Amino acid sequence: MNTKLKIPYCRIRCDGNELRYIQETLESGWLTTGAKCFEFEKKFSQKIGGKFACAVSSGTAALHLACEAIGIGPGDKIFVPTMTFTSSAEIIRYLGADPIFLDVEYGTCLLTPGILEEAIRKHPGAKAVILVHVGGQAAQLLGEGLTDNNQGIIGICQRNALKLIEDAAHAFPARFRGRMIGSFGDATCFSFYANKTITTGEGGMLVTDERALFERAKVMRLHGISRDIWDRYTSAGSSWEYDVIAPGYKYNMPDVAAAIGLAQLERADLLRQERERCARFYFKNLKEVDSIDLPSVRESMADHAWHLYSIVLNERSRLARNRFVELMAEKGIGTSVHYKPLHRMTYYRERYGLRPEDFPNAERIWRGCVSLPIYPTLGNGELEYICDSIREILA
Ligand SMILES: *Cc1c(COP(=O)(O)O)cnc(C)c1O
Numbered sequence: 306m307n308t309k310l311k312i313p314y315c316r317i318r319c320d321g322n323e324l325r326y327i328q329e330t331l332e333s334g335w336l337t338t339g340a341k342c343f344e345f346e347k348k349f350s351q352k353i354g355g356k357f358a359c360a361v362s363s364g365t366a367a368l369h370l371a372c373e374a375i376g377i378g379p380g381d382k383i384f385v386p387t388m389t390f391t392s393s394a395e396i397i398r399y400l401g402a403d404p405i406f407l408d409v410e411y412g413t414c415l416l417t418p419g420i421l422e423e424a425i426r427k428h429p430g431a432k433a434v435i436l437v438h439v440g441g442q443a444a445q446l447l448g449e450g451l452t453d454n455n456q457g458i459i460g461i462c463q464r465n466a467l468k469l470i471e472d473a474a475h476a477f478p479a480r481f482r483g484r485m486i487g488s489f490g491d492a493t494c495f496s497f498y499a500n501k502t503i504t505t506g507e508g509g510m511l512v513t514d515e516r517a518l519f520e521r522a523k524v525m526r527l528h529g530i531s532r533d534i535w536d537r538y539t540s541a542g543s544s545w546e547y548d549v550i551a552p553g554y555k556y557n558m559p560d561v562a563a564a565i566g567l568a569q570l571e572r573a574d575l576l577r578q579e580r581e582r583c584a585r586f587y588f589k590n591l592k593e594v595d596s597i598d599l600p601s602v603r604e605s606m607a608d609h610a611w612h613l614y615s616i617v618l619n620e621r622s623r624l625a626r627n628r629f630v631e632l633m634a635e636k637g638i639g640t641s642v643h644y645k646p647l648h649r650m651t652y653y654r655e656r657y658g659l660r661p662e663d664f665p666n667a668e669r670i671w672r673g674c675v676s677l678p679i680y681p682t683l684g685n686g687e688l689e690y691i692c693d694s695i696r697e698i699l700a
Contacts, residue, residue, distance in 0.1 A: 310690050314684050315500045321572050326564035339487050341560035345567050346510070352478065352570065353487035355512040357519035360558035360566075361526050364474045364496025364509035368435070370556060371398040371492035374521035375433060375468050382431040384424055384467075386416045387646040387667045389437045392576070393472045393518055394647055397435070405431060406648050406657070408664045410700075412601030418458055425465050428469075433468035435460070436533075438476035438486060440643070441502065441610025444600065446481050446489050459489060470494065474509075474602050477502055478573050479610035486610075487512040497562075500614050502576065503569035505562035529553030547574065555575075579681035580611035581583030583688060587677060590692040596622035596699050598673075606616040611679060616645055618673035622699060626673050629698060633675075636694040642678040 321659060330341050342360050350358035361367050377383060379401030385394045387406045394404040405422050406614070410417045416436060425431065436444050436458060448456025462469045477495050479486045487493040490516075492584035497508035513519050524531060529551035559568075569576075583605065591599060600619040618626055628644070633640050646667045648659040661668050677691060 309637050310641060310687060312635040312691065314641050314676070314678050314680055316680050318503065318576065318681050319504075319568070322568040323565050326331060326568050330398075330560045330564045334353070336561055338557040338563075339560050341351055341415040341556050341564040341567065344463035345558075345570070346562040348567065349510055349571055350364065350512060352573070353493075353512055355485075355487050355493070356514045357512065358514065359511040359513075359519060359522045359526060361509045361556045362558055363507055363509060363556075364472075364494055364498060365396060366393040366526070366554070366556040367494035367496070367511040368392060368472060369399055369554070370522040370525055371470050371494055371513075371518070372402075372433070372435075373402055373525055374518045375470065377433060377468075380565060381433070382423065382428055384416075384428075385433055386435075386437050387648045387664050388414050388644050388670065389435075389472065390644065391647060391650065392474070393435050393437055394653065403657070404433075404435075404647075404653070406659060406664070408666050409439070409670070411666045411669060412460065412598070414443060414445045414600075414629075414670060415442065416454060416458070417537060418461055421458060421461050425461070425467070429465075429659065433469060433470055435472055436468050436490065437472040437474075438471060438479060438558070440600065440613035440615060441475045441479050441481055442600075442607065443476065443481035443486050443604070445603070448574055455629050457532070462490075467669040472557060474498075475612035476610050478577055479515050479683060480608035482604060483608065487515070491515065492518060495570075497693060500608050502580070503566065503573050504620060505558065505566040505569070507664060508558050508566060514605070525551065525553040528555065528624060545621075549586045556571050565589045567673060576681045577610055579683075580679050581606055581609070582681045583613050583683050583686075584609070584614055586685065586688040587616075587679075587692065590689070591616070591695065594699060595695060599697070613643055613676050614679040615674050615676045617670055618675065618699075622660055622673065624699065626675060630675060632698045633694065636690075636698075638691055642674055644674075646671050 344359040381402035385404040403539040471493040474496035495510040497505040
């Protein structure tokens with residue numbers, strides 16, 4: 306066994322062109338939404354292969370704007386998996402609508418076509434689904450290949466007139482059968498929070514192919530003003546004139562953040578590849594530990610964004626999850642938990658009278674789940690130390 310190391314759960318890497326682009330921004334004298342933000346939107350949508358991208362101040366803001374633009378309002382019912390961050394559901398409440406929480410599949414933590422179909426039978430009037438690509442693995446959007454729309458989640462949504470909003474906070478760059486996440490649902494929302502796969506410090510992006518949805522989101526991200534501030538200063542004619550068409554929000558992305566995003570975007574594939582290296586190391590070195598279940602990968606390893614690597618301590622483990630986390634911390638290894646399911650959170654539990662027994666798979670995951678460090682600067686020596694420590698602790 307190696308000597309003790311100190312391995313944080315997450316380490317941010319900003320050693321590309323970040324400083325250079327920030328400096329350009331500062332020297333330009335334009336710090337709020339402007340040229341850098343538009344360049345970031347353009348390059349991001351090119352990378353996705355989607356038509357429109359709208360940069361915002363957070364992933365939560367992107368989800369809120371997407372649901373608003375789709376027309377979700379008071380009394381609407383929206384399907385949301387319970388195994389997610391509160392953002393995925395809170396934005397439904399912002400609009401006066403109600404989440405209907407769904408269980409997920411055990412090995413992947415994902416909503417499946419089967420779970421969704423059953424939910425539609427129970428709640429035929431639901432209006433939309435917030436689909437979360439947990440950990441960076443895409444949910445089953447299509448049936449077979451890239452054309453079978455019948456068996457996948459997209460086909461189910463189409464047949465039942467459900468809008469599909471993808472929470473892709475973990476899923477950049479991720480693919481489903483080789484095609485980028487961001488080019489499937491009605492709207493896809495990414496997060497650039499500090500610990501996500503690429504970051505702008507705080508930030509998010511809404512991507513869509515529907516012009517009307519995009520136009521609405523753009524207006525609502527800046528106070529409901531019908532013209533961008535940038536346009537007002539750069540176009541000829543009356544620079545002061547603008548109209549307010551709705552009580553919008555303050556969700557625009559400043560250029561300083563977009564500058565960081567541009568640099569991160571340039572290296573997104575490289576960073577993903579390094580995380581895949583970590584995942585492969587874990588699979589290879591932990592596969593014989595019979596008291597943990599490793600994550601299930603449904604499609605190709607290369608399509609996965611590898612934002613999380615979550616193991617589950619199973620019924621053969623003599624340690625409870627919290628004790629395992631403590632012992633890992635004593636070894637100097639940071640871990641995290643994804644997720645304490647939303648049906649266990651006081652607000653949702655009390656408001657909707659939710660019971661753990663209605664979410665058996667999520668409960669089984671929750672009891673044992675631990676997320677291991679996975680990031681580009683995590684060296685193979687460190688990975689070896691983590692795996693050795695896990696084996697020792699669970700022996
Ligand atoms: C991080 C995250 C969000 C919210 O993103 P922010 O940029 O922090 O607002 C939404 N959904 C999931 C699943 C997340 O992990």
